[in-house]
Amino acid sequence: DQQVKQNSPSLSVQEGRISILNCDYTNSMFDYFLWYKKYPAEGPTFLISISSIKDKNEDGRFTVFLNKSAKHLSLHIVPSQPGDSAVYFCAASNTGSTLGRLYFGRGTQLTVWP
Amino acid sequence: DAMVIQNPRYQVTQFGKPVTLSCSQTLNHNVMYWYQQKSSQAPKLLFHYYDKDFNNEADTPDNFQSRRPNTSFCFLDIRSPGLGDAAMYLCATSRDIRAGAQTQYFGPGTRLLVL
Numbered sequence: 001d002q003q004v005k006q007n008s009p010s011l012s013v014q015e016g017r018i019s020i021l022n023c024d025y026t027n028s029m030f031d032y033f034l035w036y037k038k039y040p041a042e043g044p045t046f047l048i049s050i051s052s053i054k055d056k057n058e059d060g061r062f063t064v065f066l067n068k069s070a071k072h073l074s075l076h077i078v079p080s081q082p083g084d085s086a087v088y089f090c091a092a093s094n095t096g097s098t099l100g101r102l103y104f105g106r107g108t109q110l111t112v113w114p
Numbered sequence: 115d116a117m118v119i120q121n122p123r124y125q126v127t128q129f130g131k132p133v134t135l136s137c138s139q140t141l142n143h144n145v146m147y148w149y150q151q152k153s154s155q156a157p158k159l160l161f162h163y164y165d166k167d168f169n170n171e172a173d174t175p176d177n178f179q180s181r182r183p184n185t186s187f188c189f190l191d192i193r194s195p196g197l198g199d200a201a202m203y204l205c206a207t208s209r210d211i212r213a214g215a216q217t218q219y220f221g222p223g224t225r226l227l228v229l
Binding site: 041044046089093104 | 118162
């Protein structure tokens with residue numbers, strides 16, 4: 001049972017525009033959320049995270065928004081650059097759990113074209 | 115500076131022939147994880163070590179074993195690889211499993227091909 005869902009397998013955006021990647025989760029115990037970026041033939045790279053006590057976290061061009069009532073988070077990239085083309089994974093965890101387990105979505109392939 | 119290192123990057127093995135994948139880390143993190151990722155799927159957690167404590171996921175086949183001889187190294191042993199075990203194997207570390215320290219850092223992965 002997929003507890004973290006990324007319903008868009010791909011997204012194509014023009015350079016300079018905003019990219020919005022979406023993620024939904026089902027487990028109300030999740031309280032820590034992360035985004036990872038993955039290039040082909042490489043491991044996922046940590047991008048940005050957000051705790052459930054916040055509804056927004058910003059780091060440069062990357063902003064993550066959390067809507068707890070809707071169990072939804074999104075990653076905004078502004079402005080998008082061709083180097084942002086990669087697969088983006090959303091992940092979630094329950095920090096109260098003793099296992100420290102991350103639950104991943106299937107990923108969204110972002111393509112930024114010039 | 116490499117922080118989570120996986121060797122080899124590509125591994126070819128024969129059906130049924132045991133294979134070992136290795137992972138090392140320079141972060142001095144307490145927790146090390148092994149994931150299996152197949153194309154267009156989410157990484158699937160196989161097991162993890164919290165220090166020396168081994169935690170196996172319920173659906174991880176017995177064919178998969180792991181060893182952590184010290185803080186820096188962790189190995190994934192596949193005793194009798196089948197064609198269905200061909201995948202990318204990712205090693206990750208985190209400082210701890212407790213709140214505030216759960217961010218996981220991944221290695222580049224080992225692509226396993228089973229002939």
